[in-house]
Amino acid sequence: MANLLYDALFAPLSVRDTRFLILPDGREITGRDFSTMVARFAHALVAAGVQPGDRVAAQVAKSPEALAAYAATVAAGGIFLPLNTAYTAEEIAYFLGNATPRVFLCDGKKAEGLAPVAADAGAALMVMNADGSGSFSDAAAGQPATFAPVPRGAEDLAAFLYTSGTTGRSKGAMLTHANLLSNAEVLAREWRFTEADVLLHALPIFHTHGLFVASNVVLLTGGAMIFLPGFDKDEVIRLLPRATSMMGVPTFYTRLLDDPRFTRDLVGHMRLFTSGSAPLLAETHVQFEDRTGHRILERYGMTETNMNTSNPYDGDRRAGTVGFPLPGVEVKITDPSTGEALPQGEPGMIEVRGPNVFKGYWQMPEKTKEELRDNGFFITGDIGVIDADGYVSIVGRAKDLIISGGYNVYPKEIELVLDEQPGVLESAVIGVPHPDFGEGVVGVLVAQKGATIDTAAVMAGLGGRLAKFKQPKAIEVVEELPRNTMGKVQKNLLRDRFKGLFAG
């Protein structure tokens, strides 16, 4: 038996002497060199005890080595679990405790703090620094330059990505080889990727967008990536002339539009810009076209499903819509209370089914049952509508979720920590329009009787507990939270009251 994902994405690199990764300092890594690194890493994982089905977790900076760790885990038959570099030790402890990885790769600067966390979860901690150095590459150095991939089929798991819930803790979405490969195949075809493409890759590689949508599509089609450690506007502007395509979250595009160097001339040669992970304002779409002549291609997806819909490559890319269901993906709009399909044109719950849809949440059968129907449809929590031409638009969210700069923030998780802070009786966390991040997180607090809230002390209390991007950008203290007759906090009223907080 073959290894489905490895054979399609990584095996072709072993005979490729052309560049695969282009680094910002001008260095280029050929497919063959990358493949050798993957083989050595795979041997190192096996030597560390990784067996088929074991998890390999990584909280490491974006680098060629980090991407190779993903490939090596797939080659070794393992399940790759990438983690946001912003997560605190407390957050990491949860993920490791839940996923019980065999190996945990982390940056040397964090190793001391994370060693007890890894030990508690029974994981072997190995260091991978931003420059690729550390105990992991040391362990790989003497290993053979080829590796026979462990056989893995369509239904075997290739990755866990954690996604938070409206209540409770994060859930590990289990993604199979077939989930990832089918989506990469569809996107590569729909977006016309070829080996001539050079993708400017500025997304993080610990989420679906950067790891699967961007990297897998290029890997599948034999192109190259300019691999930036993160989104740095100056670097993007410097390197765009060498690229053919770019994928981004809306914040990338609003930041570029804010810069006078981002001109029609700079990007005249580009083939494609795509956007997703958060809503692209129609005005950004229009402004982008006015400035560059390009129409951004917006698509819609999520951790559990990979990509579901996309605007057309040829044809009308409509601002404010996320386009059509991808080939092989069924999208239906249902009544959120009954699950019955609604007539075309009526807004309701977006449900999706297809080879892209995950296998469920790791060791959480009840949560899986709540969101993944027996008939295979996944209840996305997004409210959408399909127009007469078949374009899907997302018009709201049934889930209490904030999307800030493409990162998901679940209010409940922040509220639980805010409620523990001195002087705080209760809290509500909302998202309001933010010029840079799309939505900005706001903590609305009510003081305990007779207490005064020291907002600086509250913010200090969040540091070390919650990743920086989850922490409120503003704290507001109110007399009481508005509630409906059922006692539920009316967040819409709070959002309305504070909607101008970041305007400016």
Ligand code: MLC
């Ligand atoms: C960083 N900060 C954020 C933030 N990113 N705060 C809120 N929201 C964010 N997204 C914090 C920093 O810690 C810093 O804190 C301050 O805000 C300003 O930082 P910055 O230097 O301006 O941020 P930067 O490093 O430039 O990062 C912004 C960004 C990044 C937009 C480039 O967040 C990013 O790469 N986002 C992409 C997320 C993504 O890939 N999502 C895909 C999910 S997959 P301070 O106070 O220390 O200054 C998915 C499925 C799908 O959703 O459909 O794709």
Ligand code: AMP
């Ligand atoms: P995540 O759980 O990080 O994968 O985030 C998935 C969520 O991001 C979806 O459920 C949507 O709410 C949102 N999302 C992704 N793409 C888009 C888009 N193009 N427009 C609006 N929301 C989007």
